[in-house]
Every structure is written in structure tokens, then in C-alpha cells.
Amino acid sequence: MQYSRYLKDDKGGFFYPDSYEMSTTADALEYEHRRYRANSIFSRTPILSFDVEKRGEVQPGPLPEATSYVWPKIRHTILSAYRRLFSLVFLGNLTGLLYIALSFNNGKRVSNLSTAVATNLLVAVLIRQDFVVNALFAIFAMTPLWVPLRIRRSIAKIYEYGGIHTGAAVSATMWYIFLTEEITRTYATAYRNGVRLKNMYSVLTFTWIPLILLISITVLAMPGLRRRYHDHFETSHRFGGWIGIAAIWIQSIVFADATRGANKLGTVLVQSPSFWFLLVITGCLIFPWLLLRKVVVRPQRLSDHATRLWFDTVKVGWCQGFAVSNNPLFEWHTFASLPAPDYSSCSLLVSNAGDWTKQQINQGPHKLWIRGIPRTGVLRIAPIFKSVIMVATGSGIGPQLSFLLGCGGSVKYRLLWSTRNPQKTYGEEIMALVSRVDPEAVIIDTQKTGRPDLAQIIYELYVKMEAEAVFIISNRKITRSTIFTLESRGIPAYGPVFDS
8 A cells, every 4th residue: 555645535535546446445444544543634633644554653643733823923924034135135235325324425425326226236137137046056956965954944045035136126226215315406406506517407307217117116016016916017127127227327327427527428437337237237138038039839738727838949957947928028927847858848837827827728829939048946956955845736746847857866755746636637648757756646636635734744744754845836825824834833845935
């Protein structure tokens, strides 16, 4: 008997997969009583769990209670790695801003403020650049297993690098507010004194335009507004960002021209750090669009709920994904890819999660836009642990398969997949891949069992496998709640933070 193939129905039934035949009814009843003394693992309060293969040896049982209600909320929500990175960047900038604001004005305040704005914009853009992200994962994934687990648990949070992006972006907006105030006050004072400074109206116009755009982008990027008005967020981020950088370029040039005196404009610009930072920022923004192309897609409709899109000309690496679009200026949808064994092509597993995905399932696209290079995802960091539990719900099995097929047995793992009617929804080929990567995978058919208590099942597998970490690929709600439940009990758990 295999533990992975038997899951009790929380509605009172007991599900036996078609691939296994119980020898007798007595065997089935014996298994039911041995595996569950009282309640199912799908309930929150099971009494004991038994491992059939070990003939009744007591297994982990109920998920432990959190030692505190308040501290886990603080530690894993308010003080999450993402927010700690944000705070580190923002508070560092705030300290610098206070120093400049309170220090004596030596005539270089505008220059210092401009440099601070450009520096933070550069950091915000670079940390999202595909080459940088891939390099960070490649470097941190080389962490040897002899490094203490506590340190490896912190290193694995590298996927929350988005905290640096938001921290730098908000800091850039903060610096720019003070830059705008400084320039406006200087020109207003001169105007009141009857002095007409060179390029006054141009400087003021192209100083205020980026400020309005930066504030709009920052406000719409707030988590609540971003989720509620996601399309507006995408539009403001893309077009607002482009227009804002263009306006800052113009502002830098006209302001340099107004203050250059007898010096040449080109000389003044190249001597300014802001010029070079803006040059790199512009290059980072343009580069992905230079790789914009429309590629042929082979749709393989798996069911009414899922499809598999094949990209025969797209090469991706291990644990990488990319964004696809029907309309590249307005919407992009990012998926983890499932590469071919030789990495010469790949496929995307798409399940019904909205209007766009439903359209792909029903109509089967034959061409889609892609841009940039594939980007590494959170699962790439899993090999820094000796043993892991890999969890997926629905089409999250795609990224998990990408990792498990590519890891080459470098890490000990157990796969847990919870989805509705997996055989019918995803087909024989995906099921065969699941069996290939983990013959003892725990597969939960939620159509027969109802929605399981994932945290409880993960806990049992975590203890049984003597695992060091858990990696979850699911929707935002399940990922956040499950990770919090596990981490509040001291179990390191990782999953996408849905900020990109």
C-alpha cells in the first residue's frame, strides 16, 4: 500500500483511486481505521494519523497550535522579508533626506536631490531587470547545504526582492517631492524679486509633470488599490513610467541649460551622475521591447478548465517563466514554463482563472506576443534545502513539474497536488509526468474530497519526510494563508508574493 493514494472524504466517504484495487473489503475497512482514528486530515482537529506501511506507528497527528496569536502576525505579516527590505531601503533614504534638508545649503542641494532621485529610480528598475533577477537567483541558489539552516531559511527569501523595488520607488517619489519644492521655491523667489531665470516655465512644467505621475503610480500601486483596479495599475505603471522618465530627461536637460553659465551643455550633463543613471534606466526600459516578437503557439486543449500552450521556438531554463500577451501595450500574463527535456522548447499550463485564460482555453491562440528573456522564479531556490515538500493547486503543477523535472534528484522531495478531477482536467500526459517525478505523490481530487486542509496535510508530510522547507504554488489567497499557518508554527514555507 502507498500512503499517497488514500485520502479520506470529509463528507464521510473514502476515496480509492482507480489505479489501485483493494484485495478485500476487510482490507479497506482496516486501512480506514488505521489511517484515521477519529477525524479526517481534511478537518482542523484530527486526533491521530497512522502510517499503514509501518503498521500503525503513530505519525504527527494534529497541526500544532501556534505558540502565540500576536507575535506570528507581527513576525510574518508586518515584519515579512518583503516589508523588511522595503523598510531598509526607505529608512535609509529618509535618513539621507533629513541630513540634506537640515544641513547648510551649499548651493548643491538641487544637484544632490536630483542624484538621489535618479539613484532610487535606477535601483527600482534594475532590481526588476530580468538579467539581474536571474543572476540573483543563480548566486543565492549556490548556497551549500552545510550552511546553517537558519541562514538558508533567510537566503531563500530572495524571491521577495520586490521589497527593494517598492522601497526605492517610494523613496524616489519622496526625494522628487522635495526636489520639486526646492526648484519651485527658487524660481518663485526669483520671480517675486523681478528676476526672470532662464528656461523658467520649461523647468517648472517638466518638474511638476513627473511629480504628478510618480504620485499617481505610487498610489495605484498600494496593495488594496492594485488588486481592485489592476488594469489601471498596469496602465499607470507602464505609460506613466515611460512618460515620467521622458519628462525627467527633458527637465534635466532644460535645467542644466538654465544653470550651465559659460559651460557647454554636453559638459554639464556628462558631469552629472543623474545623466548616467537615467541613461542606464532608459536602456533597461527599452531592452525588453527590443526582444518583442510574435511567436507561433500550438494549443492543446486538455479540458473545459485547462489548456496547454506549446511554444516550439521559445527556449527557457530551469524554473523560468515568461509573460504572454494578445495586446502587448496593455496587458501581460506571466506563467511559469514547462521546458522540454533538451530545453529547446517549452509549454505553458493555463487553467481557467478569468476572462483572458478562459479565452485561451476556448479559442486556442495560434500566435502570442512575448518580450524580454525568461525570468527565474521562486522554486529555483529550493535546492538549498536537503528535503522539501512541493505543493501545488490547480495549474500550479506546471511550475512544480518544471522544477522537479530539472532538479535531477539533487534534492529529496515529496509532491502534494490538490486539484479538481486531475485526470479529466489535465489529461494523461500531465498525470504521467506527475507519476514520473514522484511515484508517491499525494494527489487530492477535490471533486471527491472537498477542499482539504492543506496546512494539516503539509505538516504530516513535512514531519514524515523530515523536510527542511515547504514551497507552495497556488492562488494568492491559498498561498498567503497556508504560508502564514505554517510559518506561525515554525515551519519555513515559501511561495510567490504576487507583487509583479
